[in-house]
Each structure stands twice: as structure tokens, then as C-alpha cells.
Amino acid sequence: MKILLAEDEHDMSAALAAILAHSGYEVDAVYDGQAAVEKAQSNVYDCFILDVMMPKLSGVDALKYLRDSGDITPAIMLTAKAEIDDRITGLDAGADDYLTKPFAMGELLARIRSMTRRNDSYTPAKLSVSSVELDIEEQELSCKNTIRLSSKETKLMKFFMLNEGKKLPTEIIFAHVWKDDKEVDESIVWVYISYLREKMAAIGANIKIEGNKGQEFLLAVK
Known part of the structure; x- marks a missing residue:
């Protein structure tokens, strides 16, 4: 912490x-x-x-x-x-x-x-970056249309949106999103970022997650 x-x-x-x-x-x-x-x-x-x-x-x-x-x-x-x-x-x-x-x-x-x-x-029920909105309670990500997220996808997207524009190392993301999971390792971060990228593309999001496996990631406006 x-x-x-x-x-x-x-x-x-x-x-x-x-x-x-x-x-x-x-x-x-x-x-x-x-x-x-x-x-x-x-x-x-x-x-x-x-x-x-x-x-x-x-x-x-x-x-x-x-x-x-x-x-x-x-x-x-x-x-x-x-x-x-x-x-x-x-x-x-x-x-x-x-x-x-x-x-x-x-x-x-x-x-x-x-x-x-x-x-x-301390987190609002809804977060937004540019034209993309995350409804945390409903686990929905919206822009040109809306898509459902899993619980972990919602946690990960929330973490990115609360830290827009910051470089986030893989280990920091893992520590915050998977802090209570003992059966996974840091490789899970890349898997879920790949899921989020697919869903962001599906809703026509004008934001993107930059970065490569095992490195730093950053949520930025396109």
C-alpha cells in the first residue's frame, strides 16, 4: 500500500x-x-x-x-x-x-x-473518460453502444479510469485488482487487458489502453 x-x-x-x-x-x-x-x-x-x-x-x-x-x-x-x-x-x-x-x-x-x-x-457509481462511461454497479461500459463486463473486467477498467494518463506498471495493476486472489500471477493482467481492448473496440470507444505484456500500461484518449 x-x-x-x-x-x-x-x-x-x-x-x-x-x-x-x-x-x-x-x-x-x-x-x-x-x-x-x-x-x-x-x-x-x-x-x-x-x-x-x-x-x-x-x-x-x-x-x-x-x-x-x-x-x-x-x-x-x-x-x-x-x-x-x-x-x-x-x-x-x-x-x-x-x-x-x-x-x-x-x-x-x-x-x-x-x-x-x-x-x-470513495468511488462514484459511474466513471467517465472522454466519451466512454463505466457503470460500476451494472458492470457496463458504454460509448456508441453498451457492453457488459465481468467483475474483474469492471475492476480493471475502474482502476484505469481512476488513473487516466498515468503509467501503470503490471505489478501495480495486479496488486490493486487481484490483491485477494492467491491462485493467479501477474500474467493475468495481460489476459484481461486483451479482453478490455476487444470490448472497447466493440463499443467504438475513443480511448485506448497503451502498453505491452509485462510492461507499463496507460489509459489515453485516442
């Missing part, structure tokens, strides 16, 4: 990153809001941890920018302030949770676990 940590106090960042890594998380640490936006736009994360007060771009402004661009990754805001208005501003920008410094590390870990367990609740 991968976390983006944006905290401008280097000692605090190093301490948080060390504890998160010890708890089994992979951590990308950045020290300003602009760097957080750039990282989030090019990588896949399971959770954002954003300090409110950062140089170049505040955590609130960084999250608002990401939310406006369609990123729904669960986000926890950190602040040294306890004022209600500060919390409201962060929540209005799209934060899912809030912690006031100083906080117990156990509480942060518990909140991360809680959010990532219910990650599906």
Missing part, C-alpha cells in the same frame, strides 16, 4: 515516513504542495497525508486542485491549528479526515487503515 506524505518539516516527515514504512507502507515524501500535486498526478496512491501549511502551495489548495482534476484518493489533513474554521476549510477542499498536531501515531495508523478498508466508498 502506497502513501503520499506531504510535510514541510523535514524532521517530522522523516519520523512519519519511518513509522509508516515500519508499519508496512511504501511512502513517497515531499515537502511542499506543488510537489505533492506533481507526484499525485504521475503515481498511484492509496492515501494522501497532507500538511495544511506548506510552501509553494498549501495542503488545502493542493488537495482542491487534485479533487477538481478528478482524483478521489482518500486524504488526511495535518495541521498545527485547532480552530474549527481551519478544519472546515480542509474538509470543504475534499479532505476525508483531519488530525491536529501533536497526534498519536497509533491514531494516524488507525485512520489510514479505516479509510483504505472502505476505499470503494
Whole structure:
């Protein structure tokens, strides 16, 4: 599970990153809001941890920018302030949770676990990229016409649409879509991408999945 940590106090960042890594998380640490936006736009994360007060771009402004661009990754805001208005501003920008410094590390870990367990609740029932729409509940992909998808095809298409324009390594796709399946290996990713390509062609989709077997893949508009 991968976390983006944006905290401008280097000692605090190093301490948080060390504890998160010890708890089994992979951590990308950045020290300003602009760097957080750039990282989030090019990588896949399971959770954002954003300090409110950062140089170049505040955590609130960084999250608002990401939310406006369609990123729904669960986000926890950190602040040294306890004022209600500060919390409201962060929540209005799209934060899912809030912690006031100083906080117990156990509480942060518990909140991360809680959010990532219910990650599906952050996903809209319908996703769209260009003229293609995915109805997650009905498992239908539509453009010029509509086609049914299997459960795994729906999960895979959802993952691509939530990460449009990002280069997704085979191992990352496998970890997110097949994380609970113990009887398959990474070769299954290529099989299902082939299925999706056939179904996207069948509905006249104006998007495509770029990439070759065992490498990185990317969902792009034609």
C-alpha cells in the first residue's frame, strides 16, 4: 500500500515516513504542495497525508486542485491549528479526515487503515473518460453502444479510469485488482487487458489502453 506524505518539516516527515514504512507502507515524501500535486498526478496512491501549511502551495489548495482534476484518493489533513474554521476549510477542499498536531501515531495508523478498508466508498457509481462511461454497479461500459463486463473486467477498467494518463506498471495493476486472489500471477493482467481492448473496440470507444505484456500500461484518449 502506497502513501503520499506531504510535510514541510523535514524532521517530522522523516519520523512519519519511518513509522509508516515500519508499519508496512511504501511512502513517497515531499515537502511542499506543488510537489505533492506533481507526484499525485504521475503515481498511484492509496492515501494522501497532507500538511495544511506548506510552501509553494498549501495542503488545502493542493488537495482542491487534485479533487477538481478528478482524483478521489482518500486524504488526511495535518495541521498545527485547532480552530474549527481551519478544519472546515480542509474538509470543504475534499479532505476525508483531519488530525491536529501533536497526534498519536497509533491514531494516524488507525485512520489510514479505516479509510483504505472502505476505499470503494470513495468511488462514484459511474466513471467517465472522454466519451466512454463505466457503470460500476451494472458492470457496463458504454460509448456508441453498451457492453457488459465481468467483475474483474469492471475492476480493471475502474482502476484505469481512476488513473487516466498515468503509467501503470503490471505489478501495480495486479496488486490493486487481484490483491485477494492467491491462485493467479501477474500474467493475468495481460489476459484481461486483451479482453478490455476487444470490448472497447466493440463499443467504438475513443480511448485506448497503451502498453505491452509485462510492461507499463496507460489509459489515453485516442
